[in-house]
Amino acid sequence: MCAAHSRHKAHGRRKAPPYQPKPRPKPLIEPPSPPILLTPLVACSPGTAQDVLWHIAEYAPRLRKWLIANPSATPAMLEYLAQVGGPDVARSLQILLESLESRALDAIAHDG
Numbered sequence: 545m546c547a548a549h550s551r552h553k554a555h556g557r558r559k560a561p562p563y564q565p566k567p568r569p570k571p572l573i574e575p576p577s578p579p580i581l582l583t584p585l586v587a588c589s590p591g592t593a594q595d596v597l598w599h600i601a602e603y604a605p606r607l608r609k610w611l612i613a614n615p616s617a618t619p620a621m622l623e624y625l626a627q628v629g630g631p632d633v634a635r636s637l638q639i640l641l642e643s644l645e646s647r648a649l650d651a652i653a654h655d656g
Contacts, residue, residue, distance in 0.1 A: 588613040597621065605630035612636040 586592050587600050587610035597614065600607045601624055608630035611617050617625075622640075625633055 582607060584610040587611050590614060590616045592616070594618070601625060601628075608633050609636040612640055 580586060580596070582596075582600055582604050584607060586596065587604075587607040592614070594616070597611060597617065598621065601611055601621055605628075608625050608628070609632040611621065611625060612633070613636065622637070626637055
């Protein structure tokens with residue numbers, strides 16, 4: 545290899561860019577805050593996701609009575625609410641059961 549070629553080759557090498565690792569996100573210690581404000585409207589809205597409804601059932605006793613008015617409340621959720629109670633839960637369940645009984649009696653009267 546000639547000397548001129550060696551000098552050209554030495555000057556022609558590019559330096560590698562400095563290594564810059566991307567910072568990794570820190571793992572979550574606690575889950576992020578819910579993006580919605582928990583209100584009676586959220587608790588009784590049929591469009592509210594089941595996981596949000598269950599969160600309310602477990603952690604928001606003041607809103608439990610509103611879950612009973614939600615048509616999306618599952619039998620399992622209603623059973624859970626009956627067991628754990630909360631402000632006005634027993635009365636709300638009583639109103640729901642009376643309403644269902646009244647509908648059933650009306651249906652029987654119309655069919656008979």
